[in-house]
Amino acid sequence: MYFNKLITYFFYISPIFTLKIIINTLKKIMTRVVTEACKGKKHGDCVEVCPADCFYELDDMLVINPDDCTDCSACESECPEEAILPDDEAPQEWIDFNANADFDNLKNITDKDEITR
Numbered sequence: 296m297y298f299n300k301l302i303t304y305f306f307y308i309s310p311i312f313t314l315k316i317i318i319n320t321l322k323k324i325m326t327r328v329v330t331e332a333c334k335g336k337k338h339g340d341c342v343e344v345c346p347a348d349c350f351y352e353l354d355d356m357l358v359i360n361p362d363d364c365t366d367c368s369a370c371e372s373e374c375p376e377e378a379i380l381p382d383d384e385a386p387q388e389w390i391d392f393n394a395n396a397d398f399d400n401l402k403n404i405t406d407k408d409e410i411t412r
Contacts, residue, residue, distance in 0.1 A: 326366035328385035328393050329358050332378035339407035341370035341379060351401040352410060358396045 333356040341357070342350045349363035350370075359370075359379075371379045382390055404410055 325359075325361045325382035325385075325390050325394055326364040327359050327368065327371060327379050328382055328389050329356060330378050330380055330385055330389045332376040333357055333374075336376050336378070337410050337412070338375055339404070339410045340373040340375060342404050342410070343407050344369040344373050348403060348405045350404045351396060351398055352404050353396070353401065357404065357410075358393045358401075360396070360398050361394055362398075 335355050337352070337355070337357055339357075346367060346369065347363050347365045349360045349365075350357045351360055356378075368381070371381070380389075402409070402411075
């Protein structure tokens with residue numbers, strides 16, 4: 296009886312849970328997205344609360360590196376411009392804009408005072 300339950304778990308249930316985790320991981324392209332409302336603002340309040348240091352600076356706005364973001368959502372409520380949205384609420388053009396930023400050549404912002412004004 297115990298052996299049958301063990302076989303059922305390892306061959307039927309465990310692979311299903313593993314597959315669900317893999318699919319959910321692959322599905323998540325972005326977490327939080329900085330949108331057009333940030334252009335020309337760069338307040339930096341979002342940077343102050345980010346535990347993952349995932350903000351990078353462009354000339355006129357900040358962007359989020361999806362590889363660094365933990366999806367904690369702390370930045371979303373801190374943005375005075377309401378420019379940060381979850382990926383499922385953001386326009387596709389801004390998801391692409393954030394995801395395709397050249398993070399290797401951008402300045403990682405970890406403190407509000409590091410932002411170029």
